[in-house]
Amino acid sequence: MVAPTSFFLDYGCHVRILEEARVLQRLGHQVTILTYHLGRDLPGLEIIRTRPTPWRADYEVGSSLHKLAFDLFLGWRMLGVILRRRFDLIHAHLYDGALIGAVVGWLRRLPLLFDRQGSLTGEMVDHGFLRPDGPWYRWVHLLEERINHMAEVIVTSTQLGAVQLERYFGCDSAHVRPLPDCVNLEFFQPGALPPEEVTARRVALGLPADGPVVVYVGLLADYQGVPHMLRAARILKERGVRGSFLIGGFPKVEHYRRMAADLGVSDRVVFTGKVPYQETPAYLALGDIAVAPKLSATEGSGKILNYMAMELPTVAFDTPVSREYLGSLGVYAKPAGDPAALADGIQALVEQPDLRLALGKGLRRRAARHFSWDRAGRQLVNIYRELVGSQPET
Secondary structure, three states: OEEOOOOOOOOHHHHHHHHHHHHHHHOOOOOEEEEOOOOOOOOOOEEEEOOOOOOOOOOOOOOOOHHHHHHHHHHHHHHHHHHHOOOOOEEEEHHHHHHHHHHHHHHHOOOEEEEEOOOHHHHHHHOOOOOOOOOOHHHHHHHHHHHHOOOOEEEEOOHHHHHHHHHHOOOOHHHEEEOOOOEOOOOOOOOOOOHHHHHHHHHHHOOOOOOOEEEEEOOOOHHHOHHHHHHHHHHHHHHOOOOEEEEEOOOOHHHHHHHHHHOOOOOOEEEEEOOOHHHHHHHHOOOOEEEEOOOOOOOOOOHHHHHHHOOOOEEEEOOHHHHHHHHHHOEEEOOOOOHHHHHHHHHHHHOOHHHHHHHHHHHHHHHHHHOEHHHHHHHHHHHHHHHHHOOOOO
8 A cells, every 4th residue: 555644643544544454454465555754653554664854854744845755755665665575456545646656556567546535636725735726726637637547446435536536537437436434333332431431531621521512533624624613612602502612633733722712712612632543432432412514525524434433413514525424314514614504503412412312323323334344345355356357467
C-alpha cells in the first residue's frame, strides 16, 4: 500500500488504511505500507517510512507545497523497495499515491488499484490551497482527470464518489467499484464504559454528570463544519436548551477554543485535543448525541460510521454522503451549512430521549448490515484476484 500521508494519525483516511490492512491480514494476505516519515507505528503492520525532509519534518495534515517534496521522497523509497522485493499489486491511497504507484509500478508492470477517498481539487479547495476561480484550478482538475485513468481499478469510499468519476471524469463504470468506508463493530461497541465510569469521566472533564452531551470526534477545520457546530451551541444556549458539547480532534484547538469564547459558549464546550484511535470508543461513550457537520461535497465522513456503531443518534448536514451512511435514520439539518438547522436537529434529540434510543439501536443494525469491514475485505480480495489474474506473466 502506498499511503502519502503521515500514517498513522487518528483520523479519516488513516483509519481506512489501517482497517483495510488489518482485514486483508486476517484473510491471509501480506501487506506492506509505504508512508511519510512522521506517524505512529502500529503492532502487527509492516510500515516502511521515507527519510525526513530537513526543512519541514513536522508536517502532518492537509495540502501544502511541502507535500511535493514528501511525495518525491516517497516515490524514491518505493522504487528501492519494489526493485528489491516481489509484490503482486500496488494499492495506492489518495491521488498522489496513485500517481506514484502508476509511475514506479510501471517498472515491474504491477497492476494498480487506486483507493480514492475524495476529489483532488475538492480537497485542495477545502483546505484553502486552491480557489475554484483561480488560474491553477483548471490545471489541477486536468491532472486529477489524468490520474483517474492511470489505474486498472478505482475503489471509492462512497457511492457518490463512483458517480462523480463516471459523470465528471468520463471513467468507465467497469473500472470503478464503490467500496464504502466501514466500521469495526467489535471495536466500536455501545457500553464501552460502565455507567459509573461515564459519570466520573464526564465530571473530570467539566461536563454535567447527567447529560445531555453532544459529541464530535474528528479533524478541526472549517470545512468539517466546526464553526457551524459552535454557532449551533450558541443558538441552543440562547434558546435555553440544556446540553454540552464534547469536541475531540486536531489541529487548531486553540483557534476554535477562542472562537467558542467569542461566541459565549465556553461554559458549554469542552475541547480535549487529539483523541487516539484506540481510545475513541470510550470517548464516544461519554456522549448522548453525535454531530457530523462536515460540509465537503467530495469526501466521505467515516466518523458517522463510528457514531452508528456506538448507537449514537446523529445530527448531520443534509448531504448525499450523510444520507448514504445514515439512510432514513439520520437527523438531517437543512439547508447544509445553516447553524440554526443544526441546532434544531440537536434540540429535537435533546427533548426526545426515546427517539434517541430508537435511532441509536437502528443505526448500529444498519452499520452491521451495510458497513462491515469483513464484507468489504472479501470484496477487496475479489478485486485483487481480478487484477492479478488479468496481468500477463513476466
